Amino acid sequence: MKKFINSAETMVAESLQGFVRANSDLVVFGTDRKYVRRRELTHGKVALISGGGAGHEPMHVGFIGQGMLDAACTGHVFTSATPEQIVSAIDDVDTGAGCLLVVKNYDGDLMNFEMAMEMASSRHTVEMIVVHDDVEEQPGRGRRGVAGTLVVEKLLGAAAERDMSLPDLVKLGLETTDCIRSMGVALSGVTVPHTQRRTFSLDATEIEIGVGIHGEPGHSREPFANCDTIIERLCSTILADIRKPEDMTGLLFVNGLGSTPPAELYLAYNSARNLLEKQGVSVGRSLVGTYVTSLDMQGLSVTLALLTREQTELWDFPVKTPSLRWG
Amino acid sequence: MKKFINSAETMVAESLQGFVRANSDLVVFGTDRKYVRRRELTHGKVALISGGGAGHEPMHVGFIGQGMLDAACTGHVFTSATPEQIVSAIDDVDTGAGCLLVVKNYDGDLMNFEMAMEMASSRHTVEMIVVHDDVEEQPGRGRRGVAGTLVVEKLLGAAAERDMSLPDLVKLGLETTDCIRSMGVALSGVTVPHTQRRTFSLDATEIEIGVGIHGEPGHSREPFANCDTIIERLCSTILADIRKPEDMTGLLFVNGLGSTPPAELYLAYNSARNLLEKQGVSVGRSLVGTYVTSLDMQGLSVTLALLTREQTELWDFPVKTPSLRWG
Numbered sequence: 275m276k277k278f279i280n281s282a283e284t285m286v287a288e289s290l291q292g293f294v295r296a297n298s299d300l301v302v303f304g305t306d307r308k309y310v311r312r313r314e315l316t317h318g319k320v321a322l323i324s325g326g327g328a329g330h331e332p333m334h335v336g337f338i339g340q341g342m343l344d345a346a347c348t349g350h351v352f353t354s355a356t357p358e359q360i361v362s363a364i365d366d367v368d369t370g371a372g373c374l375l376v377v378k379n380y381d382g383d384l385m386n387f388e389m390a391m392e393m394a395s396s397r398h399t400v401e402m403i404v405v406h407d408d409v410e411e412q413p414g415r416g417r418r419g420v421a422g423t424l425v426v427e428k429l430l431g432a433a434a435e436r437d438m439s440l441p442d443l444v445k446l447g448l449e450t451t452d453c454i455r456s457m458g459v460a461l462s463g464v465t466v467p468h469t470q471r472r473t474f475s476l477d478a479t480e481i482e483i484g485v486g487i488h489g490e491p492g493h494s495r496e497p498f499a500n501c502d503t504i505i506e507r508l509c510s511t512i513l514a515d516i517r518k519p520e521d522m523t524g525l526l527f528v529n530g531l532g533s534t535p536p537a538e539l540y541l542a543y544n545s546a547r548n549l550l551e552k553q554g555v556s557v558g559r560s561l562v563g564t565y566v567t568s569l570d571m572q573g574l575s576v577t578l579a580l581l582t583r584e585q586t587e588l589w590d591f592p593v594k595t596p597s598l599r600w601g
Numbered sequence: 602m603k604k605f606i607n608s609a610e611t612m613v614a615e616s617l618q619g620f621v622r623a624n625s626d627l628v629v630f631g632t633d634r635k636y637v638r639r640r641e642l643t644h645g646k647v648a649l650i651s652g653g654g655a656g657h658e659p660m661h662v663g664f665i666g667q668g669m670l671d672a673a674c675t676g677h678v679f680t681s682a683t684p685e686q687i688v689s690a691i692d693d694v695d696t697g698a699g700c701l702l703v704v705k706n707y708d709g710d711l712m713n714f715e716m717a718m719e720m721a722s723s724r725h726t727v728e729m730i731v732v733h734d735d736v737e738e739q740p741g742r743g744r745r746g747v748a749g750t751l752v753v754e755k756l757l758g759a760a761a762e763r764d765m766s767l768p769d770l771v772k773l774g775l776e777t778t779d780c781i782r783s784m785g786v787a788l789s790g791v792t793v794p795h796t797q798r799r800t801f802s803l804d805a806t807e808i809e810i811g812v813g814i815h816g817e818p819g820h821s822r823e824p825f826a827n828c829d830t831i832i833e834r835l836c837s838t839i840l841a842d843i844r845k846p847e848d849m850t851g852l853l854f855v856n857g858l859g860s861t862p863p864a865e866l867y868l869a870y871n872s873a874r875n876l877l878e879k880q881g882v883s884v885g886r887s888l889v890g891t892y893v894t895s896l897d898m899q900g901l902s903v904t905l906a907l908l909t910r911e912q913t914e915l916w917d918f919p920v921k922t923p924s925l926r927w928g
Contacts, residue, residue: 276788276805278828278865278901280872289864292871296887331864461603478603501605533860535897537616537658538605544619545607560623564891570862570899574605599926 275465277570282467286328286350293335297596300339309355309363310335311345320434320443321367323347324376324427325355326383330487333424333566336597342431343376343595351466351569352488354382360390364398372399372440374447376427378419379406380488401440403430403447407454407577409515410484410493418486421529421566421575422454425589428598432591453580455516457484457508458531460573461498464489483507487531487568501538505545508576513553522580523558525589526550530564531573539563539574546576555580559589565597602792604897609794613655613677620662624923627666636682636690637662638672647761647770648694650674651703651754652682653710657814660751660893663924669758670703670922678793678896679815681709687717691725699726699767701774703754705746706733707815728767730757730774734781734904736842737811737820745813748856748893748902749781752916755925759918780907782843784811784835785858787900788825791816810834814858814895828865832872835903840880849907850885852916853877857891858900866890866901873903882907886916892924 279285287307294303294310304311309325324334325347334346345363347355364373373394377387384404391400407422429450430443438446460482463474466489473489476482481504484492496507528543530536543562550557555578566575581589592601606612614634621630621637631638636652651661652674661673672690674682691700700721704714711731718727734749756777757770765773787809790801793816800816803809808831811819823834855870857863870889877884882905893902908916919928 276808276825276899278788278831278861278869280827280829280868285864285868288871289868292867292869292874292889295874296867296870296889328864331862331867336863461605481603498603500607502607504605532862533897533899534605535658535859535894536663536891537612537655537894538897540619540623540658541607541612541616542605542619543623544615547619547622562619562623564863567862567864570860570865572603572860572897 275470277467279467285467286348290348300596304345304366305362308359309345309347310338311363311367312338315344315367315369317369318371319369319437320371320440321369321373322376322431322434323363323367323373325360326378327352327354329569330567332597337424337427337595339595341435341591341593342427342598351468354386357386357389357393360387361393364390364394364400368398374430374440374443375400375402376430377402377404378423379404379416380418381415399440401444403444403451405451407451407456408486409455409457409511420456420458420487421527421577422456422579424565425454425525425527425577425579426450428593429585429588432588435591450585453517454577455512456575456577457511458486458573458575459483459504459508460485460531460571462572464569464571485573487566489568489571501542502545505542505576506549509546509549512576512578516578516580518580522582523586524550524555525559525579525581526557527561527577529566529575529577531571531575532564532567533570533572534574542574559586602797604794606794612794613675617662617675627923631672631693632689635686636672636674637665638690638694639665642671642694642696644696645698646696646764647698647767648696648700649703649758649761650690650694650700652687653705654679654681656896657894659924664751664754664922666922668762668918668920669754669925678795681713684713684716684720687714688720691717691721691727695725701757701767701770702727702729703757704729704731705750706731706743707745708742726767728771730771730778732778734778734783735813736782736784736838747783747785747814748854748904749783749906751892752781752852752854752904752906753777755920756912756915759915762918777912780844781904782839783902783904784838785813785900785902786810786831786835787812787858787898789899791896791898812900814893816895816898828869829872832869832903833876836873836876839903839905843905843907845907849909850913851877851882852886852906852908853884854888854904856893856902856904858898858902859891859894860897860899861901869901886913
């Protein structure tokens with residue numbers, strides 16, 4: 275396992291420090307480095323906080339800034355942030371209009387964010403949105419929150435910036451996470467630095483379909499195939515699962531899981547777009563890049579969101595974060 | 602070799618098509634898809650054109666847009682664009698103020714860009730800047746142009762947008778490429794899809810120091826070490842080689858070579874910044890990400906540019922391209 279790290283113990287802290295130093299125009303460390311927050315807060319706006327395990331960078335810290343998150347809490351690799359971290363962030367960034375926690379549907383994250391909500395409830399009004407965009411249903415646990423989390427954070431961030439109230443944000447969050455579906459594929463497993471163990475191994479002829487973002491195996495091992503075939507497998511599953519109301523704008527997001535170079539992501543986007551358009555889905559918005567990772571996994575995920583006109587406006591709303599900027 | 606491609610023959614065309622479709626608000630294909638250009642040209646501005654082999658994505662196409670390039674020509678993998686492609690781009694995007702070609706110092710690129718210049722010279726005023734930021738001197742060939750090319754394109758793009766004349770841009774280009782130094786390291790070689798050959802192989806204990814961006818071996822094979830040690834090796838070589846005038850702003854750019862995940866790049870940035878600051882270099886501008894690649898190489902490069910006040914203003918100037926956006 276060759277990685278650019280100094281030690282498994284210090285890697286998360288050092289990487290976060292590099293991130294904050296490289297983006298010091300936009301973000302700062304919070305109290306005792308327990309979270310990262312915007313350099314400038316907007317008073318009277320609902321505060322958006324997200325977080326989770328490390329290993330998914332640039333998510334969530336890369337999405338802190340105007341039009342998106344106010345703070346993000348990072349735990350150890352693939353391990354939730356602690357309630358204490360989350361409470362510290364809430365105490366710091368809630369400027370009076372309340373706080374919305376955006377949480378990916380994983381047991382550890384749910385437990386710790388819920389505990390933080392309870393701990394903060396005497397001093398703050400806090401609500402929570404659980405993202406569950408994966409097409410896979412995990413027995414007894416529902417769908418995982420994966421790359422679609424970026425879309426939820428972008429839309430809620432824009433709405434918060436436009437002074438939407440906390441109850442309306444919760445409503446928007448529930449509607450939004452329902453209109454997004456994602457599916458991932460891996461060409462390699464990952465090695466978790468702390469354990470030095472590979473989560474699964476694939477030989478030269480195999481791929482893993484349906485992976486999440488914690489190095490866990492997917493729902494089936496299949497033969498390696500060309501990009502069109504792999505993408506067809508993902509897109510047809512997504513299309514069978516997503517609600518397709520009238521007059522929607524398709525947002526197609528092809529996300530690298532860590533080690534997939536940009537040229538391949540653009541090629542996969544091309545395959546996905548061909549396929550979706552053949553199926554009558556009109557793609558009006560696009561995002562291609564490495565935004566939600568699973569350490570150094572060679573793989574990608576396809577996310578499709580079918581957005582109403584209001585949601586499309588929120589997607590287009592200016593955003594100024596280390597990892598997403600436009601408008 | 603598992604990659605997200607359909608065939609070695611079609612991979613460049615399909616990837617470029619995906620890129621253009623995903624960024625159709627900013628870029629369009631030029632004549633017969635021989636180049637990619639800005640959707641809207643600015644009349645009366647010197648046109649900036651770059652290009653080279655595929656395999657370095659998002660460079661150069663990702664840097665087309667306001668404040669940076671007007672067009673970019675992409676050849677096959679690690680193979681220069683043809684003079685015909687470049688002439689087509691010149692014919693299209695020169696709006697009367699002349700044309701500046703930004704070329705990386707590689708034999709094939711030099712030959713084809715020079716030939717294109719000659720072919721276009723009866724109809725256009727064309728000048729050329731050769732980027733040679735690598736610390737390594739190649740016998741008889743000088744220094745290669747690597748990740749520092751991004752910095753040159755950013756500064757010249759901003760100056761052109763501010764209506765700098767072609768002769769002044771040439772002068773600025775020469776000054777700029779002189780104040781930039783880069784050095785790369787690989788943890789793995791790459792497989793070129795057309796030949797199915799690995800350009801070099803490293804075992805679990807080896808790294809390759811001094812690599813360029815065409816999968817070629819570097820100048821020495823060394824034992825794998827922790828990130829601080831590797832980065833110290835790169836930064837000390839850069840510092841020994843770069844001119845260090847007074848009152849300069851350090852721009853530190855840590856670039857992924859294709860398969861290095863964002864978290865490791867941020868960690869490497871942190872190492873580099875610690876090291877440079879210890880050596881008295883004050884880092885005032887930063888860029889961390891996968892911008893100049895060598896297919897799916899696991900590795901990174903460190904670029905240091907020591908910028909004058911004028912150059913720093915050009916770096917800060919607004920840019921709106923698929924891969925770089927700020928201001």
